[in-house]
Amino acid sequence: MASEHSVPPTISEVAAAAGVGRSTAARTLGGYGYVSPELRERVLAAAERLGYRANALARSMSTGVTQTLGVIVADIANPFFGGVVRGISDASRARGVETLVLSTHEDLAEEIAATDVLIDKRVDGIVVASAALDVGSAAHIQQARDRGIPVVLVDRAVTGLLLDTVVIDNRAAARDAVAKLVAAGHRRIGFVWGPPLEDRPQRRRELTDVAARNLWTDAQRLQGYLDALDDAGILFDADLVMVGRKTEENAEVEVTRMLGLEHPPTALFCTENDAVTGSLRALRAAGLRVADDISLIGFDDSSWAAVMEPPLTMIEQPTLALGTRAAEVLFAAIDGESPAPQVHTLRTRFVERASVAAPRER
Amino acid sequence: MASEHSVPPTISEVAAAAGVGRSTAARTLGGYGYVSPELRERVLAAAERLGYRANALARSMSTGVTQTLGVIVADIANPFFGGVVRGISDASRARGVETLVLSTHEDLAEEIAATDVLIDKRVDGIVVASAALDVGSAAHIQQARDRGIPVVLVDRAVTGLLLDTVVIDNRAAARDAVAKLVAAGHRRIGFVWGPPLEDRPQRRRELTDVAARNLWTDAQRLQGYLDALDDAGILFDADLVMVGRKTEENAEVEVTRMLGLEHPPTALFCTENDAVTGSLRALRAAGLRVADDISLIGFDDSSWAAVMEPPLTMIEQPTLALGTRAAEVLFAAIDGESPAPQVHTLRTRFVERASVAAPRER
Numbered sequence: 001m002a003s004e005h006s007v008p009p010t011i012s013e014v015a016a017a018a019g020v021g022r023s024t025a026a027r028t029l030g031g032y033g034y035v036s037p038e039l040r041e042r043v044l045a046a047a048e049r050l051g052y053r054a055n056a057l058a059r060s061m062s063t064g065v066t067q068t069l070g071v072i073v074a075d076i077a078n079p080f081f082g083g084v085v086r087g088i089s090d091a092s093r094a095r096g097v098e099t100l101v102l103s104t105h106e107d108l109a110e111e112i113a114a115t116d117v118l119i120d121k122r123v124d125g126i127v128v129a130s131a132a133l134d135v136g137s138a139a140h141i142q143q144a145r146d147r148g149i150p151v152v153l154v155d156r157a158v159t160g161l162l163l164d165t166v167v168i169d170n171r172a173a174a175r176d177a178v179a180k181l182v183a184a185g186h187r188r189i190g191f192v193w194g195p196p197l198e199d200r201p202q203r204r205r206e207l208t209d210v211a212a213r214n215l216w217t218d219a220q221r222l223q224g225y226l227d228a229l230d231d232a233g234i235l236f237d238a239d240l241v242m243v244g245r246k247t248e249e250n251a252e253v254e255v256t257r258m259l260g261l262e263h264p265p266t267a268l269f270c271t272e273n274d275a276v277t278g279s280l281r282a283l284r285a286a287g288l289r290v291a292d293d294i295s296l297i298g299f300d301d302s303s304w305a306a307v308m309e310p311p312l313t314m315i316e317q318p319t320l321a322l323g324t325r326a327a328e329v330l331f332a333a334i335d336g337e338s339p340a341p342q343v344h345t346l347r348t349r350f351v352e353r354a355s356v357a358a359p360r361e362r
Numbered sequence: 363m364a365s366e367h368s369v370p371p372t373i374s375e376v377a378a379a380a381g382v383g384r385s386t387a388a389r390t391l392g393g394y395g396y397v398s399p400e401l402r403e404r405v406l407a408a409a410e411r412l413g414y415r416a417n418a419l420a421r422s423m424s425t426g427v428t429q430t431l432g433v434i435v436a437d438i439a440n441p442f443f444g445g446v447v448r449g450i451s452d453a454s455r456a457r458g459v460e461t462l463v464l465s466t467h468e469d470l471a472e473e474i475a476a477t478d479v480l481i482d483k484r485v486d487g488i489v490v491a492s493a494a495l496d497v498g499s500a501a502h503i504q505q506a507r508d509r510g511i512p513v514v515l516v517d518r519a520v521t522g523l524l525l526d527t528v529v530i531d532n533r534a535a536a537r538d539a540v541a542k543l544v545a546a547g548h549r550r551i552g553f554v555w556g557p558p559l560e561d562r563p564q565r566r567r568e569l570t571d572v573a574a575r576n577l578w579t580d581a582q583r584l585q586g587y588l589d590a591l592d593d594a595g596i597l598f599d600a601d602l603v604m605v606g607r608k609t610e611e612n613a614e615v616e617v618t619r620m621l622g623l624e625h626p627p628t629a630l631f632c633t634e635n636d637a638v639t640g641s642l643r644a645l646r647a648a649g650l651r652v653a654d655d656i657s658l659i660g661f662d663d664s665s666w667a668a669v670m671e672p673p674l675t676m677i678e679q680p681t682l683a684l685g686t687r688a689a690e691v692l693f694a695a696i697d698g699e700s701p702a703p704q705v706h707t708l709r710t711r712f713v714e715r716a717s718v719a720a721p722r723e724r
Contacts, residue, residue: 076438076463078444082438085438086438089438093472099464100463101438102460110455113460117460121430248665273665277665277666280669304670
């Protein structure tokens with residue numbers, strides 16, 4: 001433990017202290033090649049005496065294993081990804097593996113750069129919530145795999161990319177939530193938020209085409225909303241779908257617009273946390289109370305949603321489980337145990353509270 | 363751009379294609395040593411034709427620069443650290459530097475392991491929100507510095523460790539917030555949360571001693587609370603300080619206990635987001651309304667706090683600025699421009715909304 005050096009010693013210094021050659025010390029400390037038990041013991045004793053610390057980088061150059069995973073997420077400041085990363089690092093730690101995280105701001109060029117860094121840092125595997133919309137923009141993922149680094153997708157599928165993919169049942173969760181609003185008597189249900197379009201599409205097909213070319217989770221949730229309308233025989237109304245930038249501010253603007261329609265929505269389905277808080281800002285400004293005046297269901301549950309007045313009915317994503325499952329699938333691939341790639345779909349939980357009521361008589 | 367290889371070519375393959383020796387190709391592509399302009403051009407043309415990608419790991423072995431920063435935070439799932447990391451990566455990206463993040467679950471052993479990984483991955487510098495309570499448990503930080511890797515502390519100072527440290531004015535922010543409660547007429551002010559003690563300390567000195575041995579930010583905020591009481595001539599009452607585990611659940615339990623006191627608090631000062639939501643759970647269960655029945659001020663502002671009924675008066679931390687400042691200070695050190703280490707204190711913002719009112723007549 002005690003070190004005579006302020007800077008840890010080199011392998012050569014350990015070799016000199018042990019009275020062996022440098023290559024013997026290197027083989028012992030690097031864990032490769034043959035060293036007699038007697039010499040090995042002398043090297044290890046000298047290493048301990050001098051406070052030698054193996055340079056894992058040099059070690060990984062010879063063994064090819066660094067005991068690190070790489071994780072690439074769209075936005076580390078989003079609590080959803082915080083939970084996923086936590087799940088991955090919990091599972092990794094159980095194997096003595098460290099997790100290196102990079103955040104890309106939902107930018108494909110940054111994702112490609114992040115992948116390069118992880119390849120260069122020789123991680124053993126990569127989990128990515130990719131901004132790639134289809135296999136045509138996923139060459140960086142293919143490049144990692146070509147170099148023998150297993151990759152698992154999390155949160156989003158990438159169309160045409162046949163990789164292990166760990167996601168939630170976005171479409172079914174949205175369909176079920178909107179069905180609850182329908183069951184409470186609602187037929188005018190606002191969708192917050194939709195695809196980032198400048199102009200409002202008037203045709204349903206146009207909307208779904210655009211959604212399909214954008215973020216996979218968004219498209220799935222929109223499709224679930226449309227499924228529920230179809231199930232109930234409710235005609236799609238483009239005026240009830242938010243368009244434009246996906247921000248809290250724009251959600252407020254768009255919900256305010258919907259509230260000014262001749263036939264305003266009596267309920268809102270919000271697909272993100274910022275869509276929920278933006279909607280609540282608009283309702284407050286309009287003097288409307290949740291449940292009494294307008295019903296609301298949101299994606300993703302949080303401590304805050306539970307202490308709102310009234311407490312909000314929310315869809316809870318299994319964020320930690322998404323992370324741990326992704327890590328488990330990745331470790332199976334690293335260990336060479338993986339079967340054909342598949343989509344692993346985890347269940348969301350519908351947390352019923354008090355933000356849904358019958359539509360108010362007008 | 364076009365590659366004939368599904369796996370990128372090696373330096374040897376580039377050398378063969380260029381009709382030069384391997385060492386010439388390696389010198390050209392690695393950016394070290396002398397290569398004649400003519401040969402250099404042939405190598406670069408061949409590299410481009412074959413889709414050669416420099417292995418930054420090998421390059422860093424020779425140049426010692428990896429163009430990566432390491433960041434170690436207590437809990438990546440905490441939106442506060444999410445914001446700090448975002449600030450660091452924004453500032454790094456402006457320099458073309460990638461950010462690798464590790465999360466330690468507030469565990470010193472994990473922080474030491476994370477530091478090892480970053481040293482081994484040869485990052486150019488490290489930003490750490492350390493769980494080390496004093497310099498005696500910060501040998502790992504010293505080790506990184508001994509290896510020539512600059513380190514900047516963020517969010518928390520480490521007692522006795524003379525390093526550039528980027529923090530907020532925790533003590534002053536707490537003092538100001540509690541002074542606002544005093545100015546509104548409150549004299550019974552609950553503190554949520556305090557140090558993680560099993561038994562409730564009755565003496566003020568005992569409390570501050572324990573706090574000083576625990577997390578720096580917590581101790582600073584407690585000290586600010588005590589400052590404000592002193593300023594107003596209010597005697598400290600140990601019953602009004604939360605003890606035990608720092609969780610939302612325990613905050614609910616402790617506030618419920620305070621509400622049952624013969625002289626319950628008329629206001630609460632909450633030092634974390636989970637302390638706010640735990641307190642709100644207790645108030646709801648007791649049928650108390652914020653502002654009307656009991657005032658509340660919390661740390662850290664969020665979108666949710668603004669849409670509560672009533673909207674909550676909160677202290678806003680400059681999370682992004684903490685990150686960008688830490689990165690700037692680190693880059694100055696990497697560039698060899700840093701003066702003597704100092705503490706960089708950023709200002710919080712007091713966001714006045716509607717959760718503070720005069721105490722209710724009893």
